[in-house]
Every structure is written in C-alpha cells, then in structure tokens.
Amino acid sequence: MIRKLESAFPLLPVLTLSIVLLASAGDVPDVRGQSPTYWPTNGWRATTPEEQGIDSDLLAQAIETARQRNLSIHSLLIVRNGYLVTEAYFFPYDGKRPHDVASVTKCLTTTLTGIAIDQGKIKSAQEPVLPFFSDHKIANLDQRKERMTLEHLMTMSSGLDGKAQRGEPTLWEMLGSADDVQYMIDLPMVADPGSNFVYCSGGMHLLSAIISRATGMKTETFARRTLLAPLGIREIAWPPDPQGVNHGFGNLHLLPRDMAKIGWLFLNRGKWEEKQIIPAEWVAMATRPQKSTGNPRDYGYGWWIPKSDALVAYEASGRGGQQISVLPTKNTVIVFNGGGFPTSEVMKLVTPAIKEHRLPANPQGAARLNAAIAAAAQPTGKSAAINLPAVARLISGRTITLDPNWMGLTSLSLTFRSAGEATAQFHFGPSPKQAQFGLSAKIKRKGPFNESRPVGLNGTPIISDDGPLGLPVAVKGFWEDDNTFVLEYDEIANINSYRLRLSFNRDNGNGVSVQASERTGLFDEKFSGKIETKFIISRQ
Numbered sequence: 140m141i142r143k144l145e146s147a148f149p150l151l152p153v154l155t156l157s158i159v160l161l162a163s164a165g166d167v168p169d170v171r172g173q174s175p176t177y178w179p180t181n182g183w184r185a186t187t188p189e190e191q192g193i194d195s196d197l198l199a200q201a202i203e204t205a206r207q208r209n210l211s212i213h214s215l216l217i218v219r220n221g222y223l224v225t226e227a228y229f230f231p232y233d234g235k236r237p238h239d240v241a242s243v244t245k246c247l248t249t250t251l252t253g254i255a256i257d258q259g260k261i262k263s264a265q266e267p268v269l270p271f272f273s274d275h276k277i278a279n280l281d282q283r284k285e286r287m288t289l290e291h292l293m294t295m296s297s298g299l300d301g302k303a304q305r306g307e308p309t310l311w312e313m314l315g316s317a318d319d320v321q322y323m324i325d326l327p328m329v330a331d332p333g334s335n336f337v338y339c340s341g342g343m344h345l346l347s348a349i350i351s352r353a354t355g356m357k358t359e360t361f362a363r364r365t366l367l368a369p370l371g372i373r374e375i376a377w378p379p380d381p382q383g384v385n386h387g388f389g390n391l392h393l394l395p396r397d398m399a400k401i402g403w404l405f406l407n408r409g410k411w412e413e414k415q416i417i418p419a420e421w422v423a424m425a426t427r428p429q430k431s432t433g434n435p436r437d438y439g440y441g442w443w444i445p446k447s448d449a450l451v452a453y454e455a456s457g458r459g460g461q462q463i464s465v466l467p468t469k470n471t472v473i474v475f476n477g478g479g480f481p482t483s484e485v486m487k488l489v490t491p492a493i494k495e496h497r498l499p500a501n502p503q504g505a506a507r508l509n510a511a512i513a514a515a516a517q518p519t520g521k522s523a524a525i526n527l528p529a530v531a532r533l534i535s536g537r538t539i540t541l542d543p544n545w546m547g548l549t550s551l552s553l554t555f556r557s558a559g560e561a562t563a564q565f566h567f568g569p570s571p572k573q574a575q576f577g578l579s580a581k582i583k584r585k586g587p588f589n590e591s592r593p594v595g596l597n598g599t600p601i602i603s604d605d606g607p608l609g610l611p612v613a614v615k616g617f618w619e620d621d622n623t624f625v626l627e628y629d630e631i632a633n634i635n636s637y638r639l640r641l642s643f644n645r646d647n648g649n650g651v652s653v654q655a656s657e658r659t660g661l662f663d664e665k666f667s668g669k670i671e672t673k674f675i676i677s678r679q
Contacts, residue, residue: 175221178412179403180371183223183396187505190497191219195504197492202227202511205485206519211636211658212460212485213238213476214395218403219493220470223396227512230519231602231613231631237374237392238476238632241457244377244391245343246425247366247401249293249441251350251358253421254365260353264290268297269324271349278325283332289349291332292342293440294429298330299323301339306661310340310388319380320348336430336438340388343441344380347387358385369416370404372397376608389457392608392632395474401455402463402472426453426465450490456482459634459659469493478629478636479658518599525558525596528621530643538566538671539641539651545662546637546655553594553616553624560601561594561616563626592628600629607633634659641668 177184188195198217205212206229213232217225228234255261268287269277277284283298291297301309309326316322323341330337347358354361359377367375376392377385385391393401404410405426409417428437428444436443442453454464460477464486471493475482535555541548549568555561566589592614595601600613613629622643629636636658644650651668 177221179221179400180369180412182371183218183399184221185223185226187500188217188224188492188508189499189501189504191222191224192494192496192498193217193219193224194492194494194498195501195508198225198489199504199508199511201485201488201492202508202515204488205229205480206511206515209519210480210485211478212480213478213631214474215485215489216395216399216474217489218399218472218474221403223399225508225512226396227515229515230517231600231611231629232476232478233516234395236610236632237376237394237397238461239390239392239457239634240398240461240476241389241459241634242340243398243455243457243461243463244386244389245340246441246455246463247362247391248343248346248350248358248387249425250417250421251362251366252289252293252346253417253425253440255350255353255361257418257421258365261289261349264288264293268292268345268349271352272320272324275321275324279327281328283328283330287328287332289346290429290440292346294333295336295338295342295438296333296430297337297339297342298328298332298334299326299339299342300329301326301337301341303338307338307340313341313344314380318382319344320382320384336432343387344384345387348384350387351384357383358387366416367397369411369414370397370400372400378608395476398463398474398476399472402465402474405453406465406467406470406472450493451486461634466493476632478631478634479660527555527558528618530622531555531618531624534643534670539668540671541653541668542666544653544655544666545664550668551639553626555596559595559597561596563592563594563614563616563628565590565592594626600627606630635661643670
C-alpha cells in the first residue's frame with residue numbers, strides 16, 4: 140500500500156445527500172447565464188433542480204441507471220447558475236474525504252503556471268525549460284531539447300521520448316527511478332518541440348518542479364496560497380516525489396464540491412469574489428485547442444476540448460472517471476469521481492435533464508431524486524448465507540507464495556474466521572521495476588511491508604479506515620466455485636480497485652493459479668503461486 144502522509148485528514152462535516160427544498164426562490168435566477176447573488180467560498184447553496192431549469196425525474200433516472208448498470212461511479216455533482224442542484228455519492232465512497240482526481244491534477248498544474256507568470260515569477264509560457272535545471276547534468280542534450288518550452292510541456296508536445304500506449308509506461312519508469320525530475324530531463328528527444336501531441340504525464344511533473352523552483356516554495360504551498368485558499372479549498376492531499384516535488388501529473392486529492400469550485404472559477408473566466416484569481420486571457424488560452432490529438436477531444440493547457448459536443452466547452456479528465464466538465468452555454472459545471480467507469484455514458488444520461496428555463500415545481504420528481512440519491516449511498520450486494528467449500532478450511536491461515544508480479548505481492552494468506560468474514564494478509568517485498576509500489580501503485584516506498592484487511596464474504600465489502608493516505612479501503616471476496624476464490628480490494632477514494640482470482644489446483648495440491656487485474660486498466664496478468672504445505676484437494 141502507499142505510505143501515509145504524516146498527518147491524516149481531519150474529519151469533515153457530514154454532507155447531506157438530499158436535495159434542499161427552498162421555501163422561497165426570490166434570489167434564485169431563473170434564466171441560464173445569470174450570476175448568483177453569492178460566491179460559494181464558504182460552501183455551495185442548494186436549490187431544487189427545477190428552479191434552475193433541470194428535470195428531477197431525468198436526474199433520478201440517470202442515477203438509477205448508473206446504479207443498475209453497476210458502474211463504478213463515486214460521485215455526481217451538478218452546479219447551475221452557481222447553485223448546487225444535485226449531489227449524489229455512490230457506495231462505498233461517501234464524499235466526506237478528498238478523492239484522488241488523477242490527471243485532473245494537470246489542469247491545476249498548468250493553472251499555477253499561469254498564476255506564476257501573472258506574478259512575474261515566470262517570464263512567459265515560451266520560456267525554455269532547461270535553464271530551470273541549470274544545477275542538473277542533463278543527458279541526451281541537443282538543440283531540440285534546448286528549444287523545449289513550458290508551453291510544450293503544457294500542451295503535451297515536448298518532443299521527449301514519452302511512451303503513451305496503454306498504461307503509459309514512461310510514467311511508471313519515471314516513478315521507478317531514483318529521481319523523477321532527472322529521469323524526465325534525461326530522456327532523449329524524438330521530435331521537434333511543438334510538432335506532435337504525445338500524452339506525457341512526466342512533462343507535467345517537470346512543470347511542477349519548475350513552479351517550485353520559480354516561486355521558491357513547494358507547488359502545493361503555492362497552490363494553497365494563490366489558488367485554493369481564495370476559493371475556500373482547504374482539505375487536500377498532494378503527494379510529492381522523493382525530492383519533494385508534488386506530482387504535477389496526478390494524485391492530487393480534492394473534495395468533489397471543491398472540484399466544482401475549480402470548474403466554476405473557469406466558467407467565470409478566472410474571477411472569484413471580484414478578484415481575478417487567474418488572468419482571463421490565460422483561461423481563454425488554457426481552454427481552447429492548442430494541439431490536435433487525433434482523438435474526439437483536442438488539448439489545451441491541461442484541459443480537453445471536445446470537437447463535436449455542443450454543450451461541453453472543455454473538461455479536465457482523469458483515470459477512473461474523474462472529471463470536471465464546463466458547459467458555458469448552460470452556465471453549468473458537472474463533476475464526476477469514480478473507480479473505473481466511462482464518464483461519457485453517464486453524461487449522456489445527465490445532460491438531457493438540463494433545460495433552457497426554470498421548470499414548474501415537481502414534488503414527485505424531487506422525491507424520486509432524493510430516493511435515488513439515498514439508494515446510491517447503500518451497498519448493492521445482497522447478503523446471503525455462505526457455505527464455505529472444503530478447500531477453504533484446508534487453505535485457511537496458510538501462506539501462499541507468489542511468483543513475481545506487477546503488484547510486488549510476494550505472498551498472501553486467507554483466514555476464514557466465519558461463513559461471513561475472512562482476513563487477508565498481504566506481504567510485499569521490494570517491488571519489481573515494472574510494479575513499483577504494491578497495491579497502491581502511486582507513491583514510492585522502501586523495503587518490504589505487510590498489511591492485514593478484513594474481508595466481507597456476504598456480498599458487501601468490509602471497510603477499514605487506515606488505507607493509503609489515511610483513506611478507507613473496502614475488501615470483499617466470494618467463492619466462484621469449490622476451488623476458486625475471488626478477492627476484490629477497492630481503494631475507493633484512491634481510485635485503484637484490484638481483483639485477484641485464485642484457483643487451487645486439484646491435481647497438484649499446493650499449486651495456485653492467479654489472475655490479477657486492476658479495474659481502471661493499470662494491469663491484467665496471470666502468474667502462479669504455491670501453498671506452503673502440500674495437501675490434496677478431494678475430488679469428491
């Protein structure tokens with residue numbers, strides 16, 4: 140697992156899951172595009188969807204459908220005209236702790252670059268990269284690398300040899316190195332800067348290092364002072380690399396409500412409480428196409444710009460279903476979090492609910508929406524009587540040693556304490572290079588470590604609160620057949636969700652075949668294991 144930060148998150152106020160019914164809507168705008176009479180620095184105000192021209196029945200249907208399809212969605216928030224009209228959290232995420240926003244982080248990193256330029260700490264987006272690292276000895280130095288600018292990093296067109304195929308191997312190679320920044324600036328050039336779009340998370344990490352060097356403080360500190368604090372955003376976590384550089388490419392953790400604030404700030408062209416937090420010109424540059432990607436969305440400065448979507452002007456997206464979508468013509472911001480689901484599928488369910496004008500009150504629709512939100516917060520698994528197969532008793536408590544694998548998991552054991560609960564013991568060694576960090580796959584660690592988790596066996600995971608970064612994890616398991624046990628380990632707000640399918644060999648009593656995967660696509664592999672003491676599984 141990832142190592143914890145030095146301090147855990149303080150407990151946050153419980154967020155309501157209901158839609159607030161206002162007695163009076165006198166100060167609520169009924170025409171799209173109008174500004175609210177307040178700023179949500181100290182919290183969002185809520186109205187019924189109909190008061191902001193949104194259909195409660197269609198929203199309820201969207202939430203019900205997402206749940207029926209077992210989509211791994213964690214949150215859905217909709218802000219229109221500055222008012223929170225929908226806020227739903229899906230079990231096991233409850234919205235009380237900051238959620239990893241993955242590559243949504245990139246739009247924050249580029250935004251901080253714009254603020255640093257506005258403050259004169261960085262000259263311009265066209266400033267060369269290498270002078271910021273004059274204290275480094277740089278390998279593969281050539282004229283192309285010397286021409287690489289900050290804008291090239293922001294638009295994914297640096298020309299560095301970044302491999303963007305599935306899993307983004309260059310990112311993992313960087314994270315597996317002794318010095319992330321040194322690894323990136325040492326990469327050879329394979330193209331002229333600015334010539335090609337190649338998705339490269341490591342370039343954003345260089346940008347974070349540049350922000351830190353230019354401002355004289357950690358990127359997180361600069362973010363808190365110049366961007367987050369003015370918006371009232373306080374509860375964050377932003378892991379650094381071993382040299383203390385915050386991950387410019389991802390792993391920033393924000394509350395969903397605070398993600399909506401970022402979207403609302405951009406929708407208002409960088410203005411907040413009569414103060415220009417981000418230069419309006421920078422907002423315009425960041426959210427317009429800077430590079431053609433060859434995909435349905437082009438790329439700005441950390442923001443994606445859909446080519447054919449008439450509603451969404453730009454959006455920040457991250458692995459697993461993290462998204463801030465900005466719809467200026469509807470004066471709307473939509474926020475998602477997830478653990479591996481297609482955001483486009485839910486957007487197609489949500490956007491038809493957004494109408495042009497205020498709608499008549501709809502008590503039945505509001506009740507249906509409230510019921511859908513309440514149901515989403517509950518487990519979907521059905522409790523059932525569990526009959527443990529004979530092999531469960533035979534393997535209980537025994538150590539299963541494993542062949543090298545992506546996770547760096549060297550062994551595990553399962554102890555079946557009752558029909559409804561088990562305990563899983565995980566043992567990690569120094570991770571193989573391609574694996575990096577064990578189950579968490581996020582932050583560097585040193586040396587072997589162990590972890591114990593309770594496992595729910597009746598269809599509902601058991602949640603424990605001491606996971607990576609002090610955030611909860613949920614673990615459940617089930618017997619697929621008499622000789623096959625499936626273990627599911629969900630890091631929830633840390634996105635990653637792992638599945639281990641353990642098949643116990645009937646012909647070779649101590650042999651185990653393992654099929655392991657991660658729900659968002661980090662890996663999918665097969666490997667073998669061996670139970671410490673040989674025994675024979677009965678064929679009867």
